[in-house]
Amino acid sequence: MKIGELARITGVPSETIRYYEKIGLLPEPDRDSSGYRSYHPGHLERLLFIKRCRNLDMAQDEIRELIRLADQPEADCRGVDALLANHLNHVRERLKELESLEHTLVQLQKACSENGTVRECGILGGLSSELESLETEDRHNHVPGTHGPGQS
Template structure:
């Protein structure tokens, strides 16, 4: 099948498929005589596997590790379990960070009172007064910890 058909089958853009090939998550397809990529069912299966992993918020490195582990079908699956345990721990940390973010936003929202001007806005004042604290604890992330790990 051609890349457009694979894209429709998997529900992913062509650019994503090419990207996964470029970074080595997808094996390179064979090319026909006219140079078009020819994908097989194992390409579709791999792409759907990657998509399921991404839906679980797994990183490219985690997916790569799982793919490598699938190449050893007789090996003990303890490494797969350990990878999932690490990922679950990351998800739990992320949830805790989101809870802290929610509480901060709620606190800021409570600082607002009706009938005031923007120059008197409690939310903006709170953002200005807390900005140093937020930067010290969570640099450069809109949700602390989500992009740095």
């Protein structure tokens, strides 16, 4: 099948499919005599796997590791379990960050005096002072080391 059909079946844009090929998540397809990419069912299966992982907010390196583990069907599954446990911890940390964000936004909204001017706006004033504390927060990633040096 051609890239347009693969994109239509999976709901993944052609540009994204090409990107996954470029970074090695999706194997490069054969080319037909006209030079067009020719995808087979294995590409469809892998692309749907990647899409499901992305829907779970997994990072590219996490997906790459899961693919590597999946290519060893007789191996112990503890590596898969450990990767998922790390990702689950990331999701839980992110939920805490989102709850904190919600709290901050509620507090900012309470600072609004409905009849004031923009100059008197408590939200804008609060955002100016909040920015300083937000810039110093430590951001966590999915799996330690997957998003660059020095990040956990």
